[in-house]
Amino acid sequence: MxxxxxxxxxxxxxxxxxxxxxxxxxxxxxxxxxxxxxxxxxxxxxxxxxxxxxxxxxxxxxxxxxxxxxxxxxxxxxxxxxxxxxxxxxxxxxxxxxxxxxxxxxxxxxxxHDKFREFIGLATMNEANQALTSLLFADYQLENHMNIGFVxxxxxxxxxxxxxxxxxxxxxxxxxxxxxxxxxxxxxxxxxxxxxxxxxxxxxxxxxxxxxxxxxxxxxxxxxxxxxxxxxxxxxxxxxxxxxxxxxxxxxxxxxxxxxxxxxxxxxxxxxxxxxxxxxxxxxxxxxxxxxxxxxxxxxxxxxxxxxxxxxxxxxxxxxxxxxxxxxxxxxxxxxxxALDKDVLNVNFLALGARTRQLIYKPMVRFHLLFLYLRTGFRDMIGQGFTEDAPKIKSDFTASQFYRTLTDQFLHGYTDWLVEMYDNTRSVGLFNIGENDMNRAIADVGTRKGLLGHKNVDNNVFKAEMNRISRDNPKYSAATVEYKLLDLFWQAATKIIDERYENIN
The missing domain is CATH 3.40.50.1440 (Tubulin/FtsZ, GTPase domain)
Structure with a gap:
C-alpha cells in the first residue's frame, strides 16, 4: 500500500x-x-x-x-x-x-527555492497575464517562499x-x-x-x-x-x-x-x-x-x-x-x-469504542510494558535465566546499534508522543505517564482480583514467564538475540495481559 x-x-x-x-x-x-x-x-x-x-x-x-x-x-x-x-x-x-x-x-x-512569483515566471508574462495573475493571487502569496510550504x-x-x-x-x-x-x-x-x-x-x-x-x-x-x-x-x-x-x-x-x-x-x-x-x-x-x-x-x-x-x-x-x-x-x-464512545476531555482506553479497543488495546499495552521492562528491569536480568539460553544475550548487547536505536531513539520518541498527547486540551492518557509500576501503568485499568488480593505484574513475573517459554525452545536456536528478546516478551506479555489485567474488551 x-x-x-x-x-x-x-x-x-x-x-x-x-x-x-x-x-x-x-x-x-x-x-x-x-x-x-x-x-x-x-x-x-x-x-x-x-x-x-x-x-x-x-x-x-x-x-x-x-x-x-x-x-x-x-x-x-x-x-x-x-x-x-x-x-x-x-x-x-x-x-x-x-x-x-x-x-x-x-x-x-x-x-x-523560488518565491511563487519566480516559480510561475511572473516577470516574463505579458501585461495582460500579469494583470490576471494579480487578480488570482494576493501580493503576499506571490512573495511566498515555496520552501516553507504554501502557508x-x-x-x-x-x-x-x-x-x-x-x-x-x-x-x-x-x-x-x-x-x-x-x-x-x-x-x-x-x-x-x-x-x-x-x-x-x-x-x-x-x-x-x-x-x-x-x-x-x-x-x-x-x-x-x-x-x-x-x-x-x-x-x-x-x-x-x-x-x-x-x-x-x-x-x-x-x-x-x-x-x-x-x-x-x-x-x-x-x-x-x-x-x-x-x-x-x-x-x-x-x-x-x-x-x-x-x-x-x-x-x-x-x-x-x-x-x-x-x-x-x-x-x-x-x-x-x-x-x-x-x-x-x-x-x-x-x-x-x-466518534469517541464517551465525549470526554480526558481520553483513556475506556473512552474509545469497542472496535477501536479491540484493534489497539492489547498491542499498545504490550508495547508500553516492553518500554517499562527495558527501562527498569532488563539489564539486571542479563546473565541469568532466558538470557543464558541459546542464543545468549550478553552484556554487550545493550551497546549494540539495535538496542541503542530502540531504547535511546525510538522509545524516546514514543515517550515524547505520549507526553504531547497527554498535555493537549483533549488529553489522551492511555497510560499513567511516569508510572513505572506495571500494576498501575494502564489508566483506569487495574489487575484482576485473586484469592489473596489483586494479581501482581512486575519484572519478576515477566522474568519467570520468559524463562518458561525460552526453556528448551528450538524456535530460537537459529534466531538472532534481538528477535529472541522481543518475541519472548511479546508471548509473555500476551499471557500476562490475559491472565492478570482486567478485561476491557
Missing part, C-alpha cells in the same frame, strides 16, 4: 501510524484476520523540509526500518512488535533507469504540486505499481499543502493515461484509492503582524474545500476516491505557536492524529468488492467518520 502523507498533518498522522505499527497493530480483513503480504510504502510530500514534525517523523521511520530489518529481515507475514513492513519507494524498485534516493521524502526540488494557500499549492507528475518519484511510483496495490492519502483540508496536494495527486493518478513516460497506466487509473481528510482540530496563537494563517479561517476553508472535493473526488458523478475518512475535533488543541514555516513548525501530538492513523489500516483490510466494480472501476465513494 502506497501511503502519501501530505503536509505537516500528514507527517504527524504518519508518526502515530509508526507507533501503532511498533506496537504490532496490523490491518485486519473483514473476518478479523491479518492482511497478508502487506508492505507499507510511505511517501512524505512537503516542500517545507525544515518542518520539525517532518524531521521527527522521518527519524522515526528510519529507526523503525533499522529495528524491523534486524528482527525479521524481508519477511512480510509476522506477528510481534514492529510487524508491519515499512519500506521506501527505492527499496521496492528493481533495476530501472530512474534515479531515486533511498528516503521517505518526496523530492520537490522544482519548488524548493494556508491551496491555490498556490495546486499550481506548484501539479509539477509532481513530471518528477522521478512519480515515475518510479508508476513503474512499481501493479494490479492489487492500493493507494492512501493523508492530508488536512484547512491548510495549504494538504488541501491542494490530495486532489492534484488523485487527478494525476486517475488520468495517468494522459501522462508521458508513465508505466502501468491502466492499473493506476483503476487503483483502489482511499483518503484521510483531517478537519480542523488545532488552535493557533494569534499574530498581530502576520495574518496569513488564522484559526478563524479554518471553518470557511474547510467548507470551501469540501464543496470542491465533492465535485472532483467524492461526488456521485466524480467518485475518484473509493473510500474517504473524516476526522476532526470541535474541542481545539492548546494554542500552538504561530509559525507559518520560518521557525520549523513543531506541534504537539493529538488524539485526532492517533485516530487518523487507524484509517489506512482499515482501508488496507477492506475487501475489493466494497471498493471497485467487477471491471475494476471505483464504486461510489464510501465515507467514514470517527
Amino acid at each position: 502506497f501511503l502519501f502523507a501530505i503536509g505537516g498533518t500528514g507527517s504527524r498522522v504518519l508518526k502515530s501510524l509508526i507507533m501503532l505499527s511498533a506496537a504490532g497493530v496490523k490491518p485486519l480483513d473483514e473476518n478479523g484476520r491479518p492482511v497478508g503480504d502487506l508492505e507499507i510504502v510511505p511517501v512524505i510530500i512537503d516542500p517545507h523540509k525544515s518542518n520539525e514534525d517532518l524531521k521527527r517523523t522521518e527519524a522515526l521511520l528510519n529507526d523503525y526500518r533499522i529495528i524491523r530489518n534486524r528482527l525479521y529481515g524481508n519477511q512480510l507475514n509476522v506477528d510481534g512488535f514492529f510487524a508491519n513492513r515499512i519500506v521506501t519507494l527505492r527499496e521496492i524498485m528493481s533495476n530501472t533507469s530512474v534515479t531515486l534516493n533511498d528516503t521517505f521524502i518526496f523530492n520537490l526540488a522544482a519548488v524548493e 494556508g494557500s491551496p491555490n498556490i499549492g495546486s499550481v506548484a504540486l501539479n509539477e509532481i507528475k513530471d518528477s522521478n518519484e512519480f515515475k518510479a511510483f508508476s513503474n512499481v505499481f501493479k494490479q492489487g496495490d492500493r493507494i492512501f492519502f493523508i492530508s488536512s483540508i484547512f491548510g495549504g499543502t494538504g488541501a491542494a496536494g490530495f486532489p492534484i495527486m488523485v487527478k494525476n493518478i486517475r488520468q495517468a493515461a494522459n501522462l508521458e513516460g508513465i508505466e502501468n497506466r491502466d492499473a493506476l487509473s483503476r487503483a483502489p484509492i482511499g483518503g484521510l481528510t483531517v478537519l480542523p482540530y488545532f488552535n493557533l496563537e494569534g499574530s498581530k503582524d502576520d495574518t496569513r494563517i488564522a484559526t478563524s479561517d479554518f471553518i470557511v476553508k474547510t467548507q470551501s474545500a469540501l464543496y470542491y472535493y465533492k465535485g472532483t473526488l467524492t461526488g456521485a458523478n466524480d467518485s475518484n476516491v473509493n473510500t474517504i475518512f473524516y476526522v476532526g475535533d470541535q474541542v481545539r488543541s492548546n494554542p500552538y505557536l504561530y509559525d507559518p514555516g520560518e521557525h520549523g513548525q513543531r506541534n504537539n501530538a493529538h488524539l485526532v492524529e492517533l485516530v487518523g492513523a487507524m484509517a489506512p489500516l482499515q482501508f488496507a483490510g477492506m475487501p475489493l468488492s466494497r471498493l471497485s466494480d467487477p471491471d475494476g472501476y471505483p464504486l461510489p465513494t464510501t465515507a467514514y467518520e470517527f
Whole structure:
C-alpha cells in the first residue's frame, strides 16, 4: 500500500501510524484476520523540509526500518512488535533507469527555492497575464517562499504540486505499481499543502493515461484509492503582524474545500476516491505557536492524529468488492467518520469504542510494558535465566546499534508522543505517564482480583514467564538475540495481559 502523507498533518498522522505499527497493530480483513503480504510504502510530500514534525517523523521511520530489518529481515507475514513492513519507494524498485534516493521524502526540488512569483515566471508574462495573475493571487502569496510550504494557500499549492507528475518519484511510483496495490492519502483540508496536494495527486493518478513516460497506466487509473481528510482540530496563537494563517479561517476553508472535493473526488458523478475518512475535533488543541514555516513548525501530538492513523489500516483490510466494480472501476465513494464512545476531555482506553479497543488495546499495552521492562528491569536480568539460553544475550548487547536505536531513539520518541498527547486540551492518557509500576501503568485499568488480593505484574513475573517459554525452545536456536528478546516478551506479555489485567474488551 502506497501511503502519501501530505503536509505537516500528514507527517504527524504518519508518526502515530509508526507507533501503532511498533506496537504490532496490523490491518485486519473483514473476518478479523491479518492482511497478508502487506508492505507499507510511505511517501512524505512537503516542500517545507525544515518542518520539525517532518524531521521527527522521518527519524522515526528510519529507526523503525533499522529495528524491523534486524528482527525479521524481508519477511512480510509476522506477528510481534514492529510487524508491519515499512519500506521506501527505492527499496521496492528493481533495476530501472530512474534515479531515486533511498528516503521517505518526496523530492520537490522544482519548488524548493523560488518565491511563487519566480516559480510561475511572473516577470516574463505579458501585461495582460500579469494583470490576471494579480487578480488570482494576493501580493503576499506571490512573495511566498515555496520552501516553507504554501502557508494556508491551496491555490498556490495546486499550481506548484501539479509539477509532481513530471518528477522521478512519480515515475518510479508508476513503474512499481501493479494490479492489487492500493493507494492512501493523508492530508488536512484547512491548510495549504494538504488541501491542494490530495486532489492534484488523485487527478494525476486517475488520468495517468494522459501522462508521458508513465508505466502501468491502466492499473493506476483503476487503483483502489482511499483518503484521510483531517478537519480542523488545532488552535493557533494569534499574530498581530502576520495574518496569513488564522484559526478563524479554518471553518470557511474547510467548507470551501469540501464543496470542491465533492465535485472532483467524492461526488456521485466524480467518485475518484473509493473510500474517504473524516476526522476532526470541535474541542481545539492548546494554542500552538504561530509559525507559518520560518521557525520549523513543531506541534504537539493529538488524539485526532492517533485516530487518523487507524484509517489506512482499515482501508488496507477492506475487501475489493466494497471498493471497485467487477471491471475494476471505483464504486461510489464510501465515507467514514470517527466518534469517541464517551465525549470526554480526558481520553483513556475506556473512552474509545469497542472496535477501536479491540484493534489497539492489547498491542499498545504490550508495547508500553516492553518500554517499562527495558527501562527498569532488563539489564539486571542479563546473565541469568532466558538470557543464558541459546542464543545468549550478553552484556554487550545493550551497546549494540539495535538496542541503542530502540531504547535511546525510538522509545524516546514514543515517550515524547505520549507526553504531547497527554498535555493537549483533549488529553489522551492511555497510560499513567511516569508510572513505572506495571500494576498501575494502564489508566483506569487495574489487575484482576485473586484469592489473596489483586494479581501482581512486575519484572519478576515477566522474568519467570520468559524463562518458561525460552526453556528448551528450538524456535530460537537459529534466531538472532534481538528477535529472541522481543518475541519472548511479546508471548509473555500476551499471557500476562490475559491472565492478570482486567478485561476491557
